[in-house]
Amino acid sequence: VPDGIEVIGNSAFSLNYLLTEVQLPESLERIGESAFAYCLGLRKVDIPDNVKVIGRRAFQGSGLSEIHFGKGVERIEDWAFAECMLSEIEIPDSAAEVSCLAFESNELERFIVSPDHPTLSEQDGVLFSKDRTRLLLFPAGRTGELYSVPEGTKVIGKRAFERCSMDAVELPASVEELGYDTFEFCEAEIRVSPDNPIFAVEDGALLDWSQKLLVHYDFSGLFWKDEALMSMGMEDGAKPELEEKTCRVPDG
Numbered sequence: 490v491p492d493g494i495e496v497i498g499n500s501a502f503s504l505n506y507l508l509t510e511v512q513l514p515e516s517l518e519r520i521g522e523s524a525f526a527y528c529l530g531l532r533k534v535d536i537p538d539n540v541k542v543i544g545r546r547a548f549q550g551s552g553l554s555e556i557h558f559g560k561g562v563e564r565i566e567d568w569a570f571a572e573c574m575l576s577e578i579e580i581p582d583s584a585a586e587v588s589c590l591a592f593e594s595n596e597l598e599r600f601i602v603s604p605d606h607p608t609l610s611e612q613d614g615v616l617f618s619k620d621r622t623r624l625l626l627f628p629a630g631r632t633g634e635l636y637s638v639p640e641g642t643k644v645i646g647k648r649a650f651e652r653c654s655m656d657a658v659e660l661p662a663s664v665e666e667l668g669y670d671t672f673e674f675c676e677a678e679i680r681v682s683p684d685n686p687i688f689a690v691e692d693g694a695l696l697d698w699s700q701k702l703l704v705h706y707d708f709s710g711l712f713w714k715d716e717a718l719m720s721m722g723m724e725d726g727a728k729p730e731l732e733e734k735t736c737r738v739p740d741g
Contacts, residue, residue: 490514497524499544506530513537520547522566527551532574536562543569558584565591576630577614582606589616589625589646595654597628612639624649627658635659636677644668650675660688667697667704 490497492514499521502508509530519542525531527550534548538559545566548556554574564586570578571593578592579601585608592600599614609625610617615636616626623644627636629652636653638645640661647668650658653675662684672679672695679695681688688704689696695704 490517492516495519497521499523500526502528504528513540515539518542520544522546523549525551535559542566545569546571548573567591568593570594577601580606580609580616590648592626592628593648593651594629595652596630598630599628600626617642627653629653631655637661638664645671647671648673650677653677660685662686664688671704 490511490513493516494514495516496519497517500523501521503523503526505528507530508528509532511525511531511534513536515537517537517540520540522544523546524544525548526546529552531551531553533555534553535557536543536559538561540559541561541563543562543565546568548570549568550572552574553570554576556575558579558581560581560583562581562584565584565588567588567590569588569591571591573594574596575594576596577599578597580587582603582605587609600611600616602609602611602616606619608619610619610621612621614628614631615624617624621639622642623646624638624642625646627650632654633656635657636655637659638661641663642661643663644666645660645664645668648670649668650671651673653672655677657678657680659680660682662682664685665687679690681690681695687697689698697704
């Protein structure tokens, strides 16, 4: 990209499957919406120091497995790095505005955040607010038997455990609020501390008794009867057979 360019426009390189390398000029200040979306051959990007904004879906679905942020990035918008191949993200201290939707990816295993970051922190690779009362995003590519949300966490953010691949996630007594679609497409069994005064799990249903609300139902035990059919895709005219599973909504 020629020196002197300050903005890469919306969708400028989008769907360019042949692009394998891009050199961004020091004059660049903004990367527009979907600028490099679905550039499948793009593996590495160095963001210059003068870039302040990385727009919505800027690198969504690209082949990125390595990125280095400059010192000037201030805002990273929704889905900027969604569906990339990044296994870890180091968020720069300058980025005070970071959308938690920016990093939705099944490959992401950990966040790295400096203790000097003004608004964010990380604990065991999980993204939190600075004071660690809000869990903002759990890396969907992380696997294991159990993740216990730290005691003292009060809020679980919007889509925080989307696509989570852990076997189980346990909420502590301190959790008071769950964001929109907290467990969307989550494969984990949800557990709740018996000391939590608001939430409980009953017959696979996560319940918010304060609002008499069924928050989430665990379908992790639901499987196709024909695993081969599931893995190969549906044949023409075929109808899936499911193992039966009954959901009982508790009284009250």
